[in-house]
Amino acid sequence: MYFSKSTVSVLAAGSFASIAQAHMLLRTPTPYPGHQSGPLDPSGSNFPCQNVAFTGAATEMPQGSTQQLAFTGSAVHGGGSCQVSITYDNPPTANSEWKVIHSIIGGCPARNTAGNLPENPNNTDLEPYNFSIPADIPAGEATLAWTWLNKVGNREFYMNCAPVSITGSGGSEASLAALPDLFVANIATPKFNPGNQCTTPEGIDVAFPNPGSSVETLGTSPAPPAGNCGAAAAGGAAAGGAAATPAAGAAGAAATPAIRGRRVASFKA
């Protein structure tokens, strides 16, 4: 959370609860109910998706379609970098594979902002972003995640999730496996950031080690993350041989496809 001049004056007024609730929320696609607007716990205890109840109607997303990413709130923390990723695990767990379909380096969830916008938890005026559903990933019930590494303020990791239904035909597990793994920093997760050894310095738009092929750079200060980001950087189908660090090796060994049961049999790496 970033204490701008206006939020400090609200603090002085004694309503800390309003601060705690005034971060950002995914609005489109419609998230699972129950998300809070704040970041995930640094311990990783509510990774993934704030441990919300994975219920609710899925948004239909045809293979190859263009989709919108939109937000509610005003605490944009100078923007930062976001990813859109997908898992077919139902429900997602801490060990699920998340495959990145779009990366936004800087300027997300707000473009051209130095800090926070005037306090308004209900603000829906931010310009949305577009992303595409790859035409070659499998059809099926899935969970879409928006993750955000804020530029200004405490070192945080945000993750909101939405139920989606990928429709169409002809997608393959191999195409899915070739997408990069989700980048996680500033929270500990045994799978993606063991021991929270990978962090993002304040004031930069983190340049994802493996953003994938669908990338837009909207920020003015992209820079790499800090610390041991080996596990996170190893992502995608290329993770196998490049065990440069113990962390990367462990991640590689654990990188078996966590696809829903009925798909595992047909998986070919």
Ligand SMILES: [Cu+2]
């Ligand atoms: Cu915040």
